[in-house]
Amino acid sequence: MDVEILGLIAGALTAIASMPQLIKVLKTKNVEDISWLMLVILITGLSLWVWYGFEQNELPIILSNSFAVLVNLTLLISYFIHKNKN
Amino acid sequence: MDVEILGLIAGALTAIASMPQLIKVLKTKNVEDISWLMLVILITGLSLWVWYGFEQNELPIILSNSFAVLVNLTLLISYFIHKNKN
Numbered sequence: 001m002d003v004e005i006l007g008l009i010a011g012a013l014t015a016i017a018s019m020p021q022l023i024k025v026l027k028t029k030n031v032e033d034i035s036w037l038m039l040v041i042l043i044t045g046l047s048l049w050v051w052y053g054f055e056q057n058e059l060p061i062i063l064s065n066s067f068a069v070l071v072n073l074t075l076l077i078s079y080f081i082h083k084n085k086n
Numbered sequence: 087m088d089v090e091i092l093g094l095i096a097g098a099l100t101a102i103a104s105m106p107q108l109i110k111v112l113k114t115k116n117v118e119d120i121s122w123l124m125l126v127i128l129i130t131g132l133s134l135w136v137w138y139g140f141e142q143n144e145l146p147i148i149l150s151n152s153f154a155v156l157v158n159l160t161l162l163i164s165y166f167i168h169k170n171k172n
Contacts, residue, residue, distance in 0.1 A: 010137070012131075017127040024119070033111070034107070034120065038105075038106045041102060041103040046096075048092060049097075
């Protein structure tokens with residue numbers, strides 16, 4: 001398989017992975033079993049991957065991790081909104 | 087910053103990100119708010135990143151994603167163990 005395509009598929013999957021979790025949180029408004037520390041470490045790491053992608057000039061890494069940062073930031077914000085409600 | 091070091095830090099963070107979630111699940115045995123679909127998509131994507139890392143010969147990508155696959159597989163197994171108990 002072409003390595004660029006492989007990277008794009010891998011990136012698409014890890015980028016959209018948090019979407020079902022975000023949808024679940026938005027629907028149920030329950031976040032008790034979720035670790036906010038996971039989200040903070042993940043967002044920091046993903047942001048560094050975006051930086052790494054720019055340094056290496058690798059589009060799959062830049063695109064997928066930027067999208068994942070957005071999704072997980074939304075998840076973290078939702079977490080604190082619903083955590084305070086309980 | 088040296089790009090290899092940047093990649094290793096980014097990789098270390100995204101690799102350990104799921105650890106607090108795993109510890110939380112092992113402690114509380116509550117998995118209700120967690121999306122198993124997230125875990126399945128994530129593990130598939132991470133495995134493809136490992137493959138990508140081998141193709142590009144990039145050690146930070148191989149190491150961090152292999153470790154993340156292990157943690158998230160353990161999380162998925164824990165999910166189904168505790169989901170069935172409830």
